[in-house]
Amino acid sequence: MSEYILEMRNITKAFPGVKALDNVNLKVREGEIHSLCGENGAGKSTLMKVLSGVYPHGTYEGDILFQGTVCEFKDIKQSEELGIVIIHQELALIPYLSIAENIYLGNERAEKGIMNWNETMTGARELLDMVGLSENPNTQVGSIGVGKQQLVEIAKALSKKVKLLILDEPTAALNEDDSENLLELMLEFKRQGISCILISHKLNEVSKVSDSVTILRDGQTIETLNMKGGEVDEDRIIRGMVGRDLTNRYPERTPKIGEIILEIKDWTVYHELQPGRKVIDNVSLNIRRGEVVGIAGLMGSGRTELAMSIFGRAYGRNITGTLQKDGKDIRNHSITEAIENGFAYVTEDRKEYGLxxxxxxxxxxxxxxxxxxxxxxxxxxxxxxxxxxxxxxxxxxxxxxxxxxxxxxxxxxxxxxxxxxxxxxxPDILILDEPTRGIDVGAKYEIYAIINQLANEGKGVLVISSELPEILGICDRIYVMSAGRMTGEVSREQASQETLMRYMTKNGGA
Known part of the structure; x- marks a missing residue:
């Protein structure tokens, strides 16, 4: 029997005007974690959609061999029946259904068309135990956090007797703790003999868990690297991805900082659905012309809620506090009014709200x-x-x-x-919420250069990011939030990951 659970040979896939894959080859060994790396548009997700049957046989050229047998998947159901399960970057859960219902959706435990709820709940509980989730299977999915929802997706995959698990940017929306737990879970699956394909732009995670890394560039296979020897580092992977050394991941910047363009004083916001719950508690901050200001914080700290409430009250109820632009009070009571006042907001979810x-x-x-x-x-x-x-x-x-x-x-x-x-x-003021989420290192550099250019034009830029190296690399000054309050403010020179994390886990005010 072949040592490879999967072989993809000379896969070619074209869209109108674009050849997305050009004779791509991929081999994945039994029981290994094999990462797929490349810049955005390199063809990673397209290749996995070919493998999983999202793009059916006949819409591409080349061969897929799974456990030594040639496969011609007509749809995703056929690939899942053989144990190939893909978890996409955008989670495919229904928020109004329970965890158990989501796990078995399309794979119901039923007899003669009637749901066997006892078997459903028992099976769901066993699967949740396997992924380390203690929630009641009856819990509505929409009421749990993104990290736990990711674990529900994995439990759903395990219910299909998965042999090859494909994870497309699984930690893109997770905080550091949830990301670490997910990586440990992948290593546990490996010990159980389950093969994994990991697509990720977080190269530190790729280096930590991968046995092999295949690099795609412009729809072609560049190379496959053996990660077991410890000789391949992040810079080596980047060189394969972009075709050159990326010696500095953040463009050089000489700030030209002017007068205060935006000042927020005593800003308080209540939850949209729970009127008595404060989401933002008496927050104050300012941004100067030509300055890139960062907001760091753990998931749930209130960063996005703050940004949305400033931008035309797109989030929250009973909002109080003062907004001043160039020293004059402004209202921003609607998104239209915010735009008229020179505000722009790049949302963290570009597919849902940005485009x-x-x-x-x-x-x-x-x-x-x-x-x-x-x-x-x-x-x-x-x-x-x-x-x-x-x-x-x-x-x-x-x-x-x-x-x-x-x-x-x-x-x-x-x-x-x-x-x-x-x-x-x-705009005069740009609020950028997770501006590089799910983006490769080369494209990140280009986004950072755009941010610098906007600041150089005298605009005020507010950047929200979950990646501390990014905050440290591009911001002139950094605020830190925890539980809806500002817990710290540090200059670029004083900032470090340790300092920011100390403020991020602080409960009281600054």
Whole structure:
């Protein structure tokens, strides 16, 4: 019997105007953790969708061998029946169903069309124990955190007698503790003989758990590295991904910091559904022109709620406090008013709230600036094309043309479209919530360069990030939040991961 549980040979997959995969080869050994690395748009997710039957046989060229047998999957159900299960970056859970119902959705424990609830609950409890989750199987999925939802997805995969588990950016939305728990779970699966394919841009995690790493670049297989010898480090992986050494992961910056452009005083926000619960408690901060200010904090600290409440009260109830721009009080009582006051907000969830994925790049870029394109209440199509083309060039969006559907772009290029949309609105203050989530190191560098350019133009930039090295690498000054309160403020020179973590785990005020 072959030592490989999976062989993908000469896989080629094309979309209109783009060859996403070009004779890609991948071999995964029995019981190993095999990582797939590459820049956004390299073809990683496309390859896994070919493997799992999302792209059925006949829509691609090449062969898939699983446990030595040639497979021609017509859909994802056929691949799951053989034990190939994929967990996508966007979790596929139904928030209003219970954990148990989600685990067995499509794989119900039923007899003659009638659910066997006793077997369902017993099986769910056993699976939750396997992934280290103590929640009651009757708990509604929408009421638990993202980290626990990820474990529910894995329990769901285990219910299908998984032999090869594919995890696409499984820790992208997780904090450090949840990420660490998930990596330990992968190592436990390995001990049980389950093979895993890990797609991740977090190279420290790749280095920690992987036995092998295959690198894709521009839809082609570049190389497969053996990680067991300890000779391959993150820089070696990056060199394979980008085709060159990336000696500095953060662009050099000489700040030109001016007067205070935004000041927030005594900002308090209550929960949207629980009126008596404070989510933001008496927070104050300021941003100067030309300054990049960071907000660090653990998941649930209130960072996103603060940003959304500032941006036109997009979140929260009974909001009190003062907003001042250039020393003058402003209201920001609606998103329209916030935009008119020169605010822009790049959401942490670009696919849900930042983009219209079914629409083209041109329309997504022009959305916030339609009044500027209107001629007698009619959009000037020619001007819209010129604007979108100009943004495509400035932000180096990789696409055949601006009429490409935005949903077909890689994550990094989608993020550039979101940035283009807000840059076109000509804001004075940009709030960037997890601006590089799910983006490779090369695209991250380009995003950082854009942030620096915006600051150099005299704009105030507020960056929220769960990655402490990123906060430390790009920010001039850093605020820290915990449990809805500001617990610290440090300059770039004083900041370290240890200092930030101390403030992040602090319960009281600053």
């Amino acid at each position: 219209i994925l079914m629409d083209d790049i041109k329309r997504n870029i022009s959305l916030t600036g339609l009044p500027k394109l209107a001629r007698n209440m009619v959009i000037d199509d020619r001007e819209e094309i010129l604007v979108a083309e100009d943004m495509r060039k400035k932000l180096k969006i990789k696409t055949p043309n601006i009429l490409q559907k935005t949903g077909n772009l890689s994550g990094g290029n989608q993020q550039k479209v979101v940035l283009s949309k807000w840059i076109y609105s000509e």
